[in-house]
Each structure stands twice: as structure tokens, then as C-alpha cells.
Amino acid sequence: MLTEEKNQENLETRSSVNFIEAIINEDLRLGKNNSRVHTRFPPEPNGYLHIGHAKSILLNYGIACKYNGKFNLRFDDTNPIKEEQEYVDSIMEDVRWLGADWEDRLFYASDYFDQLYDWAEKMILDGKAYVDDQSAEVIAEQRGVPTAPGIESPYRNRLPEENLDLFRRMKAGEFQNGERVLRAKIDMASPNMHMRDPVMYRILHAYHHRTGNQWCIYPMYDWAHGESDYLEGITHSICTLEFEVHRPLYDWFVDQIQETDYRPRQIEFARLNLSYTIMSKRKLLELVKEGYVNGWDDPRMPTISGLRRRGYTPEAIKVFAEKVGVAKRDNVIDVSLLEFSIRENLNKTAKRVMAVLNPVKLTITNYPQDLTEDLITENNPEDPDAGMRTIPFSKELFIERDDFMISPPKKYFRLSPGKEVRLKSAYIIKCNDYRLDERGEVVEIFCTYDPESKSGGAGSNRKVKGTLHWVTVAHAIDAEVRLFDRLFKVENPEDVAEGEDYKTNINPDSLKVLNQCKLEPIMANAIPGEKFQFQRIGYFTVDPDTTPDKLIFNRTVPLKDSWSKSAL
């Protein structure tokens, strides 16, 4: 981004900062952390990123940019059982695609395993941590409940030397999974459950995607996260609301290692929720594993890879994230805001082309049999720089089946017997007749054209109510078009009757595949990821499944359609 633009943006938004920026402004005013701002995005590589993560990425990266600070990408990989390299790769691709640049600061919590271990030994020596021999069940029981204090473990007052010996033997692999843990010695009576001697290390004989079999003890989130922030010099550690109750523990752990004035600060914001959408990683994984969708990048998924394949652009997602804002109250954003963002973006950038999704033949009876005209049409009326192109026109055409009705309702502006319409960038035609098959389906429409009405010509000023898109029979190329609808039938998929789950709300018609689609010939050159507006229909992108002999398009989002709406 140009500095000039950035300054302009700062000026514009200065009067209205979100609560996180307000905190940062205050920290800066007080000169905290040498007036540095340093954020990070800390995903666990246990699944693909979704639009909610995009909000977080863009928030963290946006703040770093705005305050001339830095942004890190850090994988929170402290649980080898759930984490995989595939997820690391996909996450990096998605973060990069969104435009968040971590420069040379790619880190892993596992980078810090040695340091964390050393600090843990020090805490043991200081009497701040101890080894507990009890089972997970017993420990959970002793922790008590939110409304009543817990009780102390019988191992709580073990001598530091014994704790150190045991901890070293844990590390050395002398014990089985679950046999012992290292716990911080805080307060079993705290009203905050997280302060009741939380587990710092558990034994996990498991292969880690980066450290292999080097370790058999792994740090817990609370112990690893704040210390990782500390090691990276993070100033503002932004996370979601559910970690709010963890903050006292975050601070307690930082207290144990802090050596200078520098100190990272945790700030929590409300995660993004979208109507008609499910955002839980666990449930998205379930949709993938149980085959409700075709993989993490299925265009119906709210994953970043799904949105990308659907045809969304990073710009649109950025605009969306800005419009959504940042606050602490729970929210459900209407998907229409997301759709607005991509339409607004693609309206300015997508090339307009003719595509007939559900074709019916139309013959212009008074047009010369062998003639093909190259007509000129705009690539994008919203973008003067997009230029013009030619499109062939001849006697036999395809038009959209929906664009013809034998006996139309009152405000139908399209084609019907005796009526006139314009063919986009071509001529005005009049319907004289049509032919039905034995089932009563229209198989051919017969029209005459007005040679004087050619687009751009002298006599082209005549007004007709409707304009149709079309392609020629002789030149059209075939394509498969995948029409996506929302994955869930209801606004809140989690809202279900007793004994049912969100899967009962899955929309059975979320994917409709059309195979007889006819496109103007220039589309033979379309490449995967390229975006178009199919005129009068919607925005489409070329799916990566496309092969040289089979073009496949995904519908990103339909055009707004006030006609079908009013017809309801």
C-alpha cells in the first residue's frame, strides 16, 4: 500500500477507532514497550482456516501496518496428536493469499520447547511448579467446580529436588502417557478455574510434525502461548473472547519470566459468526470426513480455501472484515454482507461475457443463412480501461430458457410471442412463432430481426423493455457450471430440536450442476481462477477441476435479482 494512501486512510479513520486501537493508542501514549506494536496470528495446525480466522489475520496484520509495527505468523503446535503438516501448508497458503506478510517471521511454538523446558525447571526450583502423580480424572475432581473451591493435591508440597528429578524422568521417557503431569502451583481456591494449579506439561509419546520423537512431554496452551509471545516480543496478543478467563493465568506465567519492562498484553475480541454458516473447526472437519462436502476447499465451505475456490478475492474479504468491525459483543453477521463485498469488488473488475446456462434454440428467420457478423461489445462497462472485444452473431442462437414465455405475466420484460427484445450488443428481435415437442416443451423460437437496430448503429436508439444475453449455436462452446447455494437451510444451523444436530439443517440443494451450458467462444481461453460476470446471471470463476477438454465454472454469487424477488 502506498504511504500516501495509508496516511489518507489514517486521517479518515482517526475519529473512529475500534476498542483495540484505543487500547494501543493509550499504550503508545504511555510509552509502553518502547512504543513498539507487534502482533501475531497463532493458528493451531489442526484444520483449515475459515473466514473467522481471516478476520483475525486481517485485524492483526492491519494493526501492524497501521502502527508501523510487525506481524508474525506462529503455529501453536503443542499438541502433536491433532496437528499435521498438511494444515501448516494450507494455513501458510491462505495467510499469504490474504496478503498478510510475516516477512521472515515464521515461528512455531515448538521452536521454544527447549526454552520452555528450562523455564519450567526454574519454576520447579522456585517452588512454583510440581509434579502430580494423579490421574486426569482425580485431578479434575480435585479442581472442584466454579461455585466451590478445589482441594490441593497430595503431591502439591513435594520438595523441589524430587519434583526436578521426576520432571527430568518425565522428559526422559520413563513414564507412560497420563502417568504424571507438571502443574503450576497457584491457588486451588481461586474463583477462576484456570488458576487452580493448571497443568503445564503432559506426557505424550507421539510423533510431532516438526520435532519428531525428540519430546515426549508437551507444554499446554496456557504455558506455551504467553511465553511464545514474550519470546517474540509481541506487544498486543489479540485473541477471541473465550480466552478472557485465561488472561490472569497468561499474566501469571509472564510474571514468572519477565526480566525487563517489556510485557505482552492479551486483548480479547468477539469472534465472527455468519448466518447460514457453521464455523467450528471440529464440525467443518466432520463435514469433510463424512462427505457432506468435497473437501476443505469445497466452494460451499466457509474456509478461506473454499471461498477462494468459490471465486472470492482477498480484496473482497478485506472489505468485508472492515465492514464487520471489531468489538466484544457476540454477533451474527448476515451472509448478505459477505455477498455484497464480493459483488462490489467483482462488479468493478470482472469481465462481462455471454453465457447461456439453460439453453433453448432461437432462429432468426429473416437473417441470412451463411452470414456471421463480428459484433463489438464492452468487456466491462464499469471499467473504461477494460476495452472491447468481438463476438460472433448469426442466424441460429441459444438464449436462456427462462427468457421466453408463451403467456407471460404482466411485468415480464423478456421474450414472448409478438413481443420485441434486444439481444445484447446485437439487434432487436421480434418473436413470431415457436415450436413445441410432444411433451409441450419449447424447442425452438422463431424471430425476425430489425437490421436497422444494430447496436451502435444509426437506428439503434429504439427503446425496448428487455435485453437478453445469447450465444450462437455454431460458435458456442460447452461448459459445466456448478451453482452453489448456502450449505444450511436455516439462519442458525445450531438451532435444533432435542437429540438432533446441525447436520439436520444441511441444505440438500446446495449444489446444482448444469452440463449443457453454452458460452461465447472467447471463453475457450479461460484459465482456472479467472473471474467473469456471466451477463445478467452472476459472477463465475473457473474451477481448478477444469481440463483442456472440459471447462468448469463455479458460481461465486448471483447478480441481485429484483425480478425473481418481486415474482415471489
Place this chain on the structure above:
RNA sequence: UGCCCGAUGGUGUAAUUGGCAACACGUCUGACUCUGGAUCAGAAAAGUCCAGGUUCGAACCCUGGUCGGGCAACCA
């Protein structure tokens, strides 16, 4: 009968930190249009969860409620 958060049009976010509740999406009109798109013009829609208090003045401060969310993995 614990602790921590939150509450502003249908949805989301603002309100110069105590000064006429604004913006966006959505909805509805109308204009324009060779995309029933876009664009343009306009409208409806909250009196700020409730009750008290402080103040000339409260969405904002205080008190007490109500409602919603979170917290009891060797998950993050």
C-alpha cells in the same frame, strides 16, 4: 447461587470521551439503463435492556436489577 465479559434500528459498527444517536448491509419507493446488474434520488426502521441516582444536560458516570455469552480437557 462463584468468577469474567457483554447489551445502541432486522444485522453489524459508530457517536469529538457528558452536548441534537450516525454509517454500512438488508428492506421498500422512484429515476435511469443495450445487464430486471450497476448508478442516482428518497423512505421506513433504534430513542440506546430495565429502575433509580448524579448533572443545565447521560448511550456514555454511579447503584441495583434483567437478559445473553464464557469458565469445571493431561484441547487450543
